[in-house]
Amino acid sequence: MATREDVQKLAALARITVADAALDKFTSEFDAILAYVGQLEALELPKDLKGEKPPLRNVMRADGEPHASGMHTKKLAEQFPAREGDALSVKQIISHD
């Protein structure tokens, strides 16, 4: 059973706010979904199931520069909500008070 507090805790972890008014609806829907996916408990895993190795594994590109430095800077910087020149401007993270 999910409680209102559980949902609030998860929301805080996910950096989302669930308004008080929506909390009951969210909690009951959440419960129903968990009950549905909970049917996995009844699934018995075969003893010889080790997890099959996928045929394609650990694909790495060769070391090196994928593109010229600064090639995408202007376009990316245009998306920034706040900027100083080509730098992304954010709030101070560590405060001294």
Place this chain on the structure above:
Amino acid sequence: MTKPNELTIVEAARALRARDLTVRELWDACFAAAQEKNPELNAFLEIFDADEAAIEAAQKRIDAEMEKAPLLAGIPLAIKDNILIEGKIASAASKMLENYRATYDATVIQKLKAQNALFLGRTNMDEFAMGSSTEHSAFGPARNPHDPSRVPGGSSGGSAAAVAGHLAIAALGTDTGGSIRQPAALTGLVGLKTTYGGVSRSGAIALGSSLDQIGPLTKTVEDARILYEAIRGLDPLDSTTIPDGLYPAHSVPQKMRIGVPRHLLQEGVDAGVRSAFDATLKKLTDAGHTLVDIELPTSSHALAAYYVIMPAEVSANLARLDGIRYGHAARGEKLLDDYLRSRTEGFGEETRRRILLGTFVLSSGYIDAYYRKADAARDILRREYANAFESCDVVAFPTTLSPAFRFGEKSDPISMYLEDIFTVTANLTGMPAISVPMGTLPRDGKELPIGIHFTAPHQGEDLLFAIGAAVQNAD
């Protein structure tokens, strides 16, 4: 005579080469149809202005190369709003990315541009592809051209409505749990989910990265093959793309063995869908194909496994959207408030629900019971399908339980999730699957399309095109 916007890719390419039609005339016909019908269908979130240079280049290429020109040259396509086209907005139908302008082309878009295809607009969808009706779009739902009081399916519902309503010649969608095949079935189109890794995901806004694939929604099986061939292939920008021949090759027999898991059809399938399915199989056996009874017992757990794996990947993928670098950026007192406000305002209800669900199933104490169990279910499903494919070439069932439903009919999350009950397995196993029209059912005076669904072994797309063509030709 068929109007230019009502042509298939093959027909339009032929008309362009025969000079019965110019690229400009084809564009204008689709553009005019889109302008006229979009207010009702809401298939497009944006219809692009004509790109004169692209139209001219396509015409020149056809004139110069004629039969050797790519079939997609000059063909106006509709592109789902979660596939990046440089310089265009790609919002994934979310307030979060309402003003996000793509800084690069998705690999599939690069490939289509190299063939001189044209882009008519970006299509409506469920927010971040989470849904089966487009009712979760932040910009209002798309409507089904066969009955605008009903959903076109989802999440690629706008792409489906655009093609089925003859606004575009063909479209690209994405499929994470059925998001190409279910809307294709509900609008009378062909929809292909390719083998995982068959098509690059570079430039597709991620939902569930181990499940997502880009694929075609088209009027015919041959069109689906053309679009698939154009976008497929290894891509250094997506390390999960696969080389040809990674999996054992499958020859395409003249007479196919069709596996039918009858035990999955006992409950929940609409009686009309069931009889259309049986009638379609009968036509196939009349044409010389054979039916094989198969068992896929773990399929009954597939949807539950999917609703663990997918939200888990959603919660990780959507963590990047925090209002700092791009997308919706609300500001509060502290940095944490910036995150909270941006994400709470930017994401719609279903998106928030799935992020929370994903956060839950990955949390310590629950990860074994949910995520690891679901991951093991994927292995079992792969094994069961591999066993089934020893006695059959493709597996068949209906694409959906019923034809298109009315807006608001599936208001609780679980009933909406059940829309994908047949389609999710192909995403969990990574196998390719196709939905092909299998007639219509009368509902309230309208004829509503339904689809038949085939799954093939990994890299067995040719089997799907062959059986799809057999269904098409049986009509």
